Structures are given as structure tokens and as C-alpha cells.
Amino acid sequence: xxxxxxxxxxxxxxxxxxxxxxxxxxxxxxxxxxxxxxxxxxxxxxxxxxxxxxxxxxxxxxxxxxxxxxxxxxxxxxxxxxxxxxxxxxxxxxxxxxxxxxxxxxxxxxxxxxxxxxxxxxxxxxxxxxxxxxxxxxxxxxxxxxxxxxxxxxxxxxxxxxxxxxxxxxxxxxxxxxxxxxxxxxxxxxxxxxxxxxxxxxxxxxxxxxxxxxxxxxxxxxxxxxxxxxxxxxxxxxxxxxxxxxxxxxxxxxxxxxxxxxxxxxxxxxxxxxxxxxxxxxxxxxxxxxxxxxxxxxxxxxxxxxxxxxxxxxxx
Amino acid sequence: xxxxxxxxxxxxxxxxxxxxxxxxxxxxxxxxxxxxxxxxxxxxxxxxxxxxxxxxxxxxxxxxxxxxxxxxxxxxxxxxxxxxxxxxxxxxxxxxxxxxxxxxxxxxxxxxxxxxxxxxxxxxxxxxxxxxxxxxxxxxxxxxxxxxxxxxxxxxxxxxxxxxxxxxxxxxxxxxxxxxxxxxxxxxxxxxxxxxxxxxxxxxxxxxxxxxxxxxxxxxxxxxxxxxxxxxxxxxxxxxxxxxxxxxxxxxxxxxxxxxxxxxxxxxxxxxxxxxxxxxxxxxxxxxxxxxxxxxxxxxxxxxxxxxxxxxxxxx
DNA sequence: GTGAAAGCGCTAACAA
DNA sequence: TTGTTAGCGCTTTCAC
Numbered sequence: 001x002x003x004x005x006x007x008x009x010x011x012x013x014x015x016x017x018x019x020x021x022x023x024x025x026x027x028x029x030x031x032x033x034x035x036x037x038x039x040x041x042x043x044x045x046x047x048x049x050x051x052x053x054x055x056x057x058x059x060x061x062x063x064x065x066x067x068x069x070x071x072x073x074x075x076x077x078x079x080x081x082x083x084x085x086x087x088x089x090x091x092x093x094x095x096x097x098x099x100x101x102x103x104x105x106x107x108x109x110x111x112x113x114x115x116x117x118x119x120x121x122x123x124x125x126x127x128x129x130x131x132x133x134x135x136x137x138x139x140x141x142x143x144x145x146x147x148x149x150x151x152x153x154x155x156x157x158x159x160x161x162x163x164x165x166x167x168x169x170x171x172x173x174x175x176x177x178x179x180x181x182x183x184x185x186x187x188x189x190x191x192x193x194x195x196x197x198x199x200x201x202x203x204x205x206x207x208x209x210x211x212x213x214x215x216x217x218x219x220x221x222x223x224x225x226x227x228x229x230x231x232x233x234x235x236x237x238x239x240x241x242x243x244x245x246x247x248x249x250x251x252x253x254x255x256x257x258x259x260x261x262x263x264x265x266x267x268x269x270x271x272x273x274x275x276x277x278x279x280x281x282x283x284x285x286x287x288x289x290x291x292x293x294x295x296x297x298x299x300x301x302x303x304x305x306x307x308x309x310x311x312x313x314x315x316x
Numbered sequence: 317x318x319x320x321x322x323x324x325x326x327x328x329x330x331x332x333x334x335x336x337x338x339x340x341x342x343x344x345x346x347x348x349x350x351x352x353x354x355x356x357x358x359x360x361x362x363x364x365x366x367x368x369x370x371x372x373x374x375x376x377x378x379x380x381x382x383x384x385x386x387x388x389x390x391x392x393x394x395x396x397x398x399x400x401x402x403x404x405x406x407x408x409x410x411x412x413x414x415x416x417x418x419x420x421x422x423x424x425x426x427x428x429x430x431x432x433x434x435x436x437x438x439x440x441x442x443x444x445x446x447x448x449x450x451x452x453x454x455x456x457x458x459x460x461x462x463x464x465x466x467x468x469x470x471x472x473x474x475x476x477x478x479x480x481x482x483x484x485x486x487x488x489x490x491x492x493x494x495x496x497x498x499x500x501x502x503x504x505x506x507x508x509x510x511x512x513x514x515x516x517x518x519x520x521x522x523x524x525x526x527x528x529x530x531x532x533x534x535x536x537x538x539x540x541x542x543x544x545x546x547x548x549x550x551x552x553x554x555x556x557x558x559x560x561x562x563x564x565x566x567x568x569x570x571x572x573x574x575x576x577x578x579x580x581x582x583x584x585x586x587x588x589x590x591x592x593x594x595x596x597x598x599x600x601x602x603x604x605x606x607x608x609x610x611x612x613x614x615x616x617x618x619x620x621x622x623x624x625x626x627x628x629x630x631x632x
Numbered sequence: 633g634t635g636a637a638a639g640c641g642c643t644a645a646c647a648a
Numbered sequence: 649t650t651g652t653t654a655g656c657g658c659t660t661t662c663a664c
Contacts, residue, residue, distance in 0.1 A: 317651060328649075329650085352656090355657065
């Protein structure tokens, strides 16, 4: 018991005793066993977080910040990868919860029924990210995907494009952005924008170059496209360049995310900026508050911003 | 005890009993406590892995594969982020080992003295990635960074460039590639290539555009550059375009990693291909073998490949 | 400032 | 096929 105190609450132990314990630790190579500790104390200082993919720069900015902030309070973050699949999230949750994390961070607000049940039974703080809803499981930090889609549509229209199309992966958030985009078109009394959806099998797949061929076949009249990510849009740019389509004159290209490479596109890529790091930061803070016992309800809308650059700057 | 068996070894339990246990689980919302389980059984089915950054596509390809393969054998992977700092790795190790992982995966072969001590004391399988050494702590899966640097130099020379320079972040692997590059120049009897190093503070920092300005000032005579990553090289491409430098005629640009966006560069980016997924796969297999009790020594050199594309295709 | 007792929830080992 | 016993390594609680 004294040894335990010397390690965790050194102020409660006599200097001499502490020194003896430290010497013994050093000499024996002792490493405490937090399984045993967690079993007794009922807290693990573990936060379990799951994202669709670690390759995506938005998620990695978010993670970097989340992990960093939690670290300052001595919480460790363990990571799951869902590959945009709610069943994978469910399986991950089922095994993860047996490690008794002190908090959980999820991507999105769509979860299987069992996931919800597990989560609610666990009785720990939960943060849902990247989407906004007034009725989260517990805490939510995100923005309205539908509004983002609307904003993209409005931007393209404002730039003078008449037939904007959609190019996106099949993840559900991109789907909701597309929905907002199409609704905005509808409200304008325009025909429904053509939409090309490809499977998000892996981060490399469905690259702009290949999918653009499909788009140009299916919608030869399209004069602008809103892509579900910047890297996709960059691929589209490359394809347009290859087939001699002038951007932005003949084709407007808009990305999503405002990753650093968007600026490096030729021409520089117009995009919707989302602050991944900010989401991670707010999520970490909210989670810490909850784990401290704070029960005030939290729902944070971090918003997004339209970034006009050369790729949609049509000279009329 | 019977309940425990019904959940983990259902074949050892009568059908009727198993059903009763399952019903009870369902009804009570029981979730097993693997802290207690691990305490008794002395295995946690946890693998702890640390990478410098999750944003980098090479690491994320590797992680995806590592996590995926370990998952098939019901091992979970928990992730640390070192930000290229051995002290952060040490701190992560110190707290991580108290969770008693069954195996550890590290990036690189450079670790602090205490890290080494902790690791060796822990008595668990260790895999070091991305570098090759004949004398690993336990298992190593990687390639020779120095040879990679040499290969880049040779490629640029073979393309007809006479004054290749180096543009790199301050991570130690990029440093070893630079070393190989400079040694190859020396062996050719050429002057030492100019080298611009910038801090790897965060994945967004030190972007090609900004650093290129410095390079062109410090080495106006440079007619080719070898960048420490593809995204950096893409930034360099954008900068060259902006200042009217013709690539590949006036400036050869070479990246590292062969990320999918390298092909989308304008012009397409020459690079050194490294198979992150393969490294992750081999690492997972090696670790599984070790955790199964296999003690044969393992050191795998996965090699790399030079990918010539338009950005170094100088027409002489 | 230190220590003794008890128990967290599970599984290894053995017994029936 | 099921059950009993013991103990994993800590921390909570309480006594000194």
C-alpha cells in the first residue's frame, strides 16, 4: 500500500520512504499493472475513439488534437478504424467496452441498434463527431453536412456555373452533403444534379482521374463538380488537364475539407473548409468535462467556411 | 466458471447451458471485463503500436493492414503518436506497458536507452518498422533508407541533372536517406548537394511552396530536388509552376513514397515507391508468429522501387 | 505517515 | 459437462 502511494500520491509519503520505493522500482524494473489498478479503482484513464479511416487528413488532424489534449490530463486514446461500416463500429465497441474505457468518441451519428444499446448500458461519456444533431446520444461536436452541401451549390451557382454535378464516395456524411446540394438545386427550380457515387473501399480507390471519365460520360453537360474530398477534386483536376478541359473556364471544380494540398492544386482548389483540429479540441474538452462529472448537455456546431479559389473562378 | 466457458469456449459446454448463459447475457446487458480476464490469464490480446503521425499516407496504409491482419486473430491494436520524438515514444511506452500488451510495434530503430530497457524487461515480442538493421531488438521489417537515398541520386543523375539538391523534414529516416544521397554524390566526385531541412512540427508545416523559396535562394544552381515526401514534392511542383520554372526541363522534382496523388501531379511525379501495406502485413504476420511462441529470428527487407515519371524526364 | 484486510471480476487448475 | 478453490496485482477503507 505504501508503495502504491509513493508512486501515485508521493505527497502523502515520507521523503525517505518515497526514495526507498523509487530505488526498488529502479532496481527491479517494476512496471505497474494497470489492469489490476483499473479492476479495483474502476477507472482506466482510457478513451476509445473510432474513425472511418486514419489516412484522411481531416480525421488525422482531429485525432492529433484529440489525443494531444487528452494526454495533458493523462488519458490515453485507443483507436479503432470503421472503414465507414457501422457493423465494424459495432464489433469494435463490443470488444472495446470490455476494456472499460472512461469515455468513447465516435464518428458520425449513425450507429446500429446494438451499438446504441451497448453504449447506453456502459454508462460512460460519449462524444459523436463531424455531424450536428440537436439530439445526440450524449455530446456532439460537428456541423450540418446538409448545409455544407447547400453552400457548395450556392457557391458554384454564384460563380456562374449552370449544371453542377456531384462526385462522391458512398460514405454517409458525403451523402448528406449531396442531399443538401440537391435540395438547393430543387429550391432553385433546377433539374436534379447528376451524382456519381463510388464505393469507399479504400482511401486510394475511386480516385478522381478514373471517376471523372464516368462523370463526363454520364453528364456531358456538366460544367462544374462538387467532390466529396479535396484529394478527389485534385484527381479531377488532373484528369481535366489530361483531356484538355479548361478549369475553371469550361469546368468548375470544388473540393471538400481544405486540406493543405488544395492550395497546391493547379489551379488552386476552391473548397469547403472544416477545422478538424478544432473538432478534436472541442471533443476532448467536452469529454474531459464529462469524465470530471459535469453533466451539462453539450452540442457544439463548429460550422464550416466556403473558400473560393481559382478552380471555380469563371471569368464571365 | 461455466458462464465464462460458455462465452469463450462454447464447444465445451452443453447446448442448453450455453443458451441459458446467452439469454442471461442478453437480458442483463452483461459485458465481460477484460481487465479481470487479463489479470488472471496474463494475456490481453492487445498490441500496442506507435507511429510518428497518422496523417502520413504511408503510415496509414501500413496501419490499416496491420490492424486488419491482427484483427483476424482477435488482437486489438492501440495506437500511439510520437511526432518523430523519441521522448514521446518513451513516455508512451512507459504508460502503455502497464496495460500489459501482448506485443509492441515501433516505428524506426532509434529508441532512448530507457525505452530499450523497458522493452527488454517486458519480455514481449517487439517489431521495429520502416528501417532495416541486421541487429533488431527482436523483429524488424523495413528497408535501407540509405540505399533509397542513393537510388534517388542515381535516378536524377541518369536523367541528366547535374546539381541535385535535398529538401526534407528533420525526421531521422529522411535524414538517413539524405545521407545516402550525399554519399552517392561523394562517390561520384561531385560537390555535396545542398540540403534544406525544416522541422517536422506538424504534418501541414514545411509545405513545399514555402520551403522552395529558401531552396532557390540558397542553391540557385540546383537543377533537381529530391523531397522527403510526395506531398512536399507536390508543393514544390506548385511553387515551380507559380514562379515559371519549367518542370522537368529546368528543374527535376522527385518525391518519396509513391502516394496515389503523386500520379496526379502536373507533371506526374517521379518517386521512390515503398509499400506501406506490405510492411504492415509482414509486421502483423511476424508478430502473430512470435505471440504464438515462435522464436525464430526475423529480419525482413521489403525493399523499394524507383518510379520514373514526367517530373524528372528531362529531354536532353 | 504507514499498514492490514478485503475484494474488484475473472480464469487456471483441479475435482467431481 | 459442471463446479470449487485459489489467486492474478492492485486500491479502497479503515485502523493505528
